[in-house]
Amino acid sequence: MAIPKEPRALMINLMYLVLTAMLALNVSAEIINAFFMLDKGIKHTNEIVDKGLEGTISAMKTTSDDKPALKPITAAAEKVPGEIKELLDYIDELRVNITNESGGLYSTADHKSKWEGKGFTIGKIVEGAEEKLDGKPKGKKNKDVTQRLLVDEGQGAKLKELITSTRGKLIKVLDDIVALNEKTPMKGVKFDKAEIEKLKKNLVLEEIDDEIWQKAGKASWEAYVFGYMPVAACYPLFRKYQNDAKNAAAQVINFLSNNMGNKVLVYDKFDVFSSSKKPYILLGETYEAEIALGAYSSQANFSVNVGGRALSVEDAKAKFTAKPSSVGTQKYTATITVENPLTGETERVSKEFAYEVGVPSVTVAADKMNVFYIGVDNPISVAAAGVSSNDISVSVSGAGGAKLKPAGKGKFIVNATKMTKKGSYCNIVVTNKKTGKALGSYPFRVKRIPDPIAILTNGKSDGTVKAGEMRVQRGLIAKLQNFDFDAQCKIQSFTMYYTPPRQDPVPAKNNGGTFSGTVLNSIRSAKPGGSFQFVDVKGRCPGDAVGRKLNGLAFQIR
Numbered sequence: 001m002a003i004p005k006e007p008r009a010l011m012i013n014l015m016y017l018v019l020t021a022m023l024a025l026n027v028s029a030e031i032i033n034a035f036f037m038l039d040k041g042i043k044h045t046n047e048i049v050d051k052g053l054e055g056t057i058s059a060m061k062t063t064s065d066d067k068p069a070l071k072p073i074t075a076a077a078e079k080v081p082g083e084i085k086e087l088l089d090y091i092d093e094l095r096v097n098i099t100n101e102s103g104g105l106y107s108t109a110d111h112k113s114k115w116e117g118k119g120f121t122i123g124k125i126v127e128g129a130e131e132k133l134d135g136k137p138k139g140k141k142n143k144d145v146t147q148r149l150l151v152d153e154g155q156g157a158k159l160k161e162l163i164t165s166t167r168g169k170l171i172k173v174l175d176d177i178v179a180l181n182e183k184t185p186m187k188g189v190k191f192d193k194a195e196i197e198k199l200k201k202n203l204v205l206e207e208i209d210d211e212i213w214q215k216a217g218k219a220s221w222e223a224y225v226f227g228y229m230p231v232a233a234c235y236p237l238f239r240k241y242q243n244d245a246k247n248a249a250a251q252v253i254n255f256l257s258n259n260m261g262n263k264v265l266v267y268d269k270f271d272v273f274s275s276s277k278k279p280y281i282l283l284g285e286t287y288e289a290e291i292a293l294g295a296y297s298s299q300a301n302f303s304v305n306v307g308g309r310a311l312s313v314e315d316a317k318a319k320f321t322a323k324p325s326s327v328g329t330q331k332y333t334a335t336i337t338v339e340n341p342l343t344g345e346t347e348r349v350s351k352e353f354a355y356e357v358g359v360p361s362v363t364v365a366a367d368k369m370n371v372f373y374i375g376v377d378n379p380i381s382v383a384a385a386g387v388s389s390n391d392i393s394v395s396v397s398g399a400g401g402a403k404l405k406p407a408g409k410g411k412f413i414v415n416a417t418k419m420t421k422k423g424s425y426c427n428i429v430v431t432n433k434k435t436g437k438a439l440g441s442y443p444f445r446v447k448r449i450p451d452p453i454a455i456l457t458n459g460k461s462d463g464t465v466k467a468g469e470m471r472v473q474r475g476l477i478a479k480l481q482n483f484d485f486d487a488q489c490k491i492q493s494f495t496m497y498y499t500p501p502r503q504d505p506v507p508a509k510n511n512g513g514t515f516s517g518t519v520l521n522s523i524r525s526a527k528p529g530g531s532f533q534f535v536d537v538k539g540r541c542p543g544d545a546v547g548r549k550l551n552g553l554a555f556q557i558r
Contacts (some may be wrong), residue, residue: 037535039236041552042243049246053081056250056257063260069186070260076177077256083169084245087162091238094159097149102139102231140232147228156222159241160208166245167205170252174200177256189259199255205248206464206558212528216501224529227502240556288321302338329354372400372426372446375543376485378414379407382430384439392439393431400426400446416446417543449541452478452489454534454550465555470526475514478539478550489541491550494534498522501529530557 057077064074099105139145150156178191213224226234304311304318311318324330335350372378382394389410396404401417416426425443432439455461457474478489491513499505508518515523526532534553541548 039239042239073256077253080249084249087166087245095238098145099137102142102145137231142231143228146226150226151223156226160221171200203248205244286323302336305335372416372444374448376487380412391433393433395429398427399424402426420446452480454537462554467526467528467557471524487542489539492538492540492547494537497533499531526557528558
């Protein structure tokens with residue numbers, strides 16, 4: 001920042017520098033550390049996106065090797081990472097620039113000299129000590145460097161240009177492949193123009209809205225975003241723009257990949273599948289199986305024949321039944337006849353299947369899975385072929401602190417209270433009441449309910465949220481994903497950091513999942529350009545003795 005020679009202007013600028021220094025002193029170490037934690041989290045997310053892009057492109061190469069006509073789509077996808085490289089590299093350069101200009105990074109020696117002799121253990125968290133310093137910028141609270149480099153010297157303006165041009169490059173990849181397909185059609189490929197326009201509109205790397213910073217009374221976009229922003233606050237912001245670019249690239253690549261798989265690979269190969277309700281049956285029982293065409297659609301026109309007997313087809317499935325007269329392996333051959341929609345030719349596919357006919361046995365099956373969970377009802381079904389359900393006795397033993405209660409004919413509820421250790425199990429013991437003979441003992445592990453995911457009441461856990469949408473959120477909820485049991489977890493507490501536009505973060509703690517007090521006031525005050533971070537989120541699920549730590553959340557307001 002240049003210091004003018006005129007006395008009045010000089011005095012104003014000197015006062016501004018003093019006020020800025022005082023403002024920097026008021027940014028707590030906890031808030032500064034939160035910026036670095038957020039930066040680290042976004043970096044981890046970027047690494048996951050990178051691996052996903054590599055995997056998708058690799059799968060597309062495999063597909064186009066089998067279908068050479070699709071190579072132009074793979075080539076378009078391979079071009080995408082290069083289209084965002086200039087933006088990613090420039091952001092890395094900005095990060096280095098503001099770090100170097102603000103004093104560089106702390107070294108391990110710097111960290112040691114700062115705390116040595118003050119009763120702190122180097123490299124460990126000690127009450128009263130700041131965070132470990134090495135690897136972090138010395139001028140983490142410096143605001144003048146960001147103003148000078150990003151605003152006054154125009155490096156932020158170039159970032160804006162690159163964001164806009166990178167978005168345009170990604171859109172051009174889509175336009176070029178559509179134009180190529182119209183000029184030289186690829187067999188079976190037809191791009192949905194409405195879907196493409198929707199994708200362009202919803203690219204994560206959003207088009208910069210100049211009206212926002214103009215309404216805020218700022219001289220430029222870079223002044224609105226970076227003006228007198230602490231160096232530490234720029235770290236996650238830079239990483240966020242890189243994340244937007246990579247996610248936008250993923251959107252384009254996934255769209256191209258879906259059009260290779262969903263539009264082309266239809267009925268290219270056929271197979272026969274048989275699914276029986278009881279592949280192992282007892283002598284005198286009826287064997288029943290469902291036979292279906294692999295990779296079929298509901299419009300598939302095919303017929304099924306087993307052993308010279310034609311089967312009726314309903315809802316793209318045929319049902320085969322048999323009643324064997326002997327014990328042992330029973331075999332049958334199913335033949336499907338289908339018209340290939342790509343070639344118009346009729347194809348015939350046959351496959352042999354087998355099932356076993358055996359003697360009576362007993363089974364114990366968990367209705368959900370082979371694990372009992374603490375804090376919920378775990379339903380199990382017990383059946384012994386050839387033995388009346390009235391003559392079956394079921395009990396529980398072993399580890400897990402479980403209790404058993406009947407829940408209908410052949411059904412029971414298991415309630416466990418303790419996790420089993422490695423090598424120990426909760427055993428379900430089945431006995432024949434009449435003979436007193438044990439029919440079997442079946443081991444189950446006992447686990448606690450998996451960690452839920454902390455999300456807003458709108459279902460989001462991170463990303464960009466409109467100010468109006470944020471202001472109506474009621475709180476955080478703990479959602480169990482891919483969990484078959486009816487269990488409700490609750491949010492116990494969390495800490496929220498609200499960073500209003502051009503201001504320092506405002507921390508607030510909240511008990512329970514419903515927003516209240518300062519947190520509620522901050523949520524209702526959400527404005528475009530601000531951000532919210534939720535950390536130290538704790539939740540509790542049924543069966544928990546104490547709360548458990550859940551994921552953090554981060555949102556940018558637009």
